[in-house]
Amino acid sequence: MKPLLLLIATAALAQVTPERLLRAGEEPANWLTYHGSYASLHHSGLRQITPANAAQLELKWVFQAQSLEKFETTPLVVDGVMYLTEAPNTVIALDPATGREFWMYEHKNPEVTYPCCGKINRGLAIRGNTLFMGTLDGKLIALDAATGRLRWETTVVDFRKGYALTHAPLIIKDKVLIGTAGGELGIRGFLAAYDSQTGKEIWKFKTIPEPGEPGNQTWGGDSWKHGGGPIWLTGSYDPALNLTYWGVGNPGPDWNPKVRPGDNLYTSSAIALDADTGKLKWHFQFTPHDEWDWDAVQTPVLVDREWKGQPRKLLLWANRNGFFYVIDRATGEFLQGTPFVKQDWAKGLDAKGRPIRVEGRGPSPQGSRTYPGVQGGTNWFAPSYHPGTGLFYLNVWDDYSSLYFSWDQEFEQGKWYAGGGVKADVQSTRRDRIARRHPDSGYGAVRALNPLTGAKVWEYKTTDVSDGGVLTTASNLLFTGTREGHFFALDAKTGQLLWRKYLGGQMVASPITYEVGGRQMISIAVGHSLFTFGLRE
Amino acid sequence: MRPLVPFFLLALPLLAQHSDTALTNPFNAPEDRRRGGEFYRSQCANCHGMDGKGGASGPNLATASLRHAPTEEAMFRVITKGIAGTSMPGFSMNGREIWQIVAYVRSLNVSRSATAARGDAKAGEQLFTALRCATCHTDRAPDLRGIGQRLTDAELQLALLDPSAAVAPEYWIWQATTTSGQTIKGSRLNEDTFSVQILDSAGRLRGLAKTEIERQTLERRSPMPSFRDKLTGRQLQDLLAYLVQ
Numbered sequence: 001m002k003p004l005l006l007l008i009a010t011a012a013l014a015q016v017t018p019e020r021l022l023r024a025g026e027e028p029a030n031w032l033t034y035h036g037s038y039a040s041l042h043h044s045g046l047r048q049i050t051p052a053n054a055a056q057l058e059l060k061w062v063f064q065a066q067s068l069e070k071f072e073t074t075p076l077v078v079d080g081v082m083y084l085t086e087a088p089n090t091v092i093a094l095d096p097a098t099g100r101e102f103w104m105y106e107h108k109n110p111e112v113t114y115p116c117c118g119k120i121n122r123g124l125a126i127r128g129n130t131l132f133m134g135t136l137d138g139k140l141i142a143l144d145a146a147t148g149r150l151r152w153e154t155t156v157v158d159f160r161k162g163y164a165l166t167h168a169p170l171i172i173k174d175k176v177l178i179g180t181a182g183g184e185l186g187i188r189g190f191l192a193a194y195d196s197q198t199g200k201e202i203w204k205f206k207t208i209p210e211p212g213e214p215g216n217q218t219w220g221g222d223s224w225k226h227g228g229g230p231i232w233l234t235g236s237y238d239p240a241l242n243l244t245y246w247g248v249g250n251p252g253p254d255w256n257p258k259v260r261p262g263d264n265l266y267t268s269s270a271i272a273l274d275a276d277t278g279k280l281k282w283h284f285q286f287t288p289h290d291e292w293d294w295d296a297v298q299t300p301v302l303v304d305r306e307w308k309g310q311p312r313k314l315l316l317w318a319n320r321n322g323f324f325y326v327i328d329r330a331t332g333e334f335l336q337g338t339p340f341v342k343q344d345w346a347k348g349l350d351a352k353g354r355p356i357r358v359e360g361r362g363p364s365p366q367g368s369r370t371y372p373g374v375q376g377g378t379n380w381f382a383p384s385y386h387p388g389t390g391l392f393y394l395n396v397w398d399d400y401s402s403l404y405f406s407w408d409q410e411f412e413q414g415k416w417y418a419g420g421g422v423k424a425d426v427q428s429t430r431r432d433r434i435a436r437r438h439p440d441s442g443y444g445a446v447r448a449l450n451p452l453t454g455a456k457v458w459e460y461k462t463t464d465v466s467d468g469g470v471l472t473t474a475s476n477l478l479f480t481g482t483r484e485g486h487f488f489a490l491d492a493k494t495g496q497l498l499w500r501k502y503l504g505g506q507m508v509a510s511p512i513t514y515e516v517g518g519r520q521m522i523s524i525a526v527g528h529s530l531f532t533f534g535l536r537e
Numbered sequence: 538m539r540p541l542v543p544f545f546l547l548a549l550p551l552l553a554q555h556s557d558t559a560l561t562n563p564f565n566a567p568e569d570r571r572r573g574g575e576f577y578r579s580q581c582a583n584c585h586g587m588d589g590k591g592g593a594s595g596p597n598l599a600t601a602s603l604r605h606a607p608t609e610e611a612m613f614r615v616i617t618k619g620i621a622g623t624s625m626p627g628f629s630m631n632g633r634e635i636w637q638i639v640a641y642v643r644s645l646n647v648s649r650s651a652t653a654a655r656g657d658a659k660a661g662e663q664l665f666t667a668l669r670c671a672t673c674h675t676d677r678a679p680d681l682r683g684i685g686q687r688l689t690d691a692e693l694q695l696a697l698l699d700p701s702a703a704v705a706p707e708y709w710i711w712q713a714t715t716t717s718g719q720t721i722k723g724s725r726l727n728e729d730t731f732s733v734q735i736l737d738s739a740g741r742l743r744g745l746a747k748t749e750i751e752r753q754t755l756e757r758r759s760p761m762p763s764f765r766d767k768l769t770g771r772q773l774q775d776l777l778a779y780l781v782q
Contacts, residue, residue, distance in 0.1 A: 412579075464729060
């Protein structure tokens, strides 16, 4: 009997084929990719928890991280197993019904690594029976999903030059895609694809063109060499077009733009690459010659919808610069752009989507005040698109500004190269338990936008801002939370509060939902723990 | 018994490490501080501000009471390793450079007001008693112990002459009318979307749900009287000297 048992056990192991990933949205019991699907909707088809019964949500289990670093993970759930990362680079497999751990794998980083803003990790990718994670010391590692054993490890980049891998990789066919952080350390960013079986590099796209390549003329002198352009959030994929979409971060030095005259392509841009070759199909630069550190590191949301009477493949993008964009994702054509928060740096966008700048809003030695502030109108935390309501949901920071300072600074490898600084009434991340907000220093809100017009449909205002993502479900629920420590459910149609729980720590991650044992669960990392909720039994 | 002997011998140096042998900065000369200032401007000022008083990402460093760096050795460790759970990274610099930054940051510490104070602290103490400052400052007004390490000489002067010019948010005057018609006054200690935490005028800590509050106001005014025309220049200096000592 022994061989037979072994055969059964092997057959039961998770096999996340590329075909399953293509249809991840059709498997609502699982959460197979960082963004929930290739279209990155952060939307689930599950309907057990509804506006009518959301008040009966209760805590099912808590996973307590041992790390005191910010807990930015968004877990995967695959056929009855949850996989998550704990900062900086520990992987855990656990039972999504109970929270009990199956195994853990700890990647040992050197004592000093170079993430700009905390030793964090945002999550994993899975293909077949292999998990993939980027590390702070520049490695891409592959683990056996059943045992947590290392299958291979490859060096993506020399981290000592200011690079770090923080985002969840993206699987496309037989490749693992990963980009690099380091926009404040004078890096030259890139996105690279690796063979998922061997870890061998297949292609690399550098976000800053070198001399001889198109776009290099948008960099004065040698400034392209240390021009930043990091990629630190997972992208999206359209299988029909075979294009993968990614947001590129800020140019460097962040706040001293005079040393990098020109538009500084492809920083603060969306890029669409051929998934097989990594060749650039098109780009759209949201903030040419960015002077404020407004990385275009947001979730590329892919939606097929009628646009002015014609079915069209859209890319929806709420940018840190305060504008909400609609772009044709087949061609990169700009369709519409509307401010979604108070902004005073652009008079508007021209017919091609290029901002018409207001003079004198850039950083200065004595400080210049500009709306939005340095964290932007929104940031990297996930928005959600609900195909049923047709609305785009996001956490915004509104009526909020920063004082932007610039100063001269020489580049030194592995050191900060920001060329300025920022003061703001609102802290970039939560530092204290105590929050005494100035009533006139802006506010946070969960906001529903009509993507066809950019108009606000409803908003749910919060006293402090949020660094958390949004999840919607087919039953018209919206889950999100705040820096204050509240996690709550709103009616996705109206914005009405239906349920909330105070979890006591900052939420710097996106919620997910899955089903186990016939029960729908909601998981969210808050503070130093992952909390999972389900309906009262 | 044999294993006990080596254990005892081993324990001695371990205990010694826990005695008062904190490392002090070996690079603290004026030239080190100048060099540290250069490193500070390129590596630290982005988050902590050019003046060291804090920015969007980093807290005020121009104070003697740094939570994660109470000693120079601790500050050295924070700069090399970062602070878990925050945006503070570890920095890739050699030991000498880091000590030079420590020297510079310590020089930002405004406790130097104490040495700059020119008044007579003893006379200042008498004034402090005569003016009955302690009536409020041992109760709800700001704690003046170590105030010279938190505020500069100029900031202290401003607080005495124009107390409402820069009132910290925890001392703003909070007032609310509840849905039942009650008026509550006090200081706002904390607030979120759903609640506010108050020290009320009767000295009670109260947590109020915002659903109970019909209207709330915040006044950035200090209840402290101005001493602008009540003290001579000399008396002001004496009082400052007492406060910062």
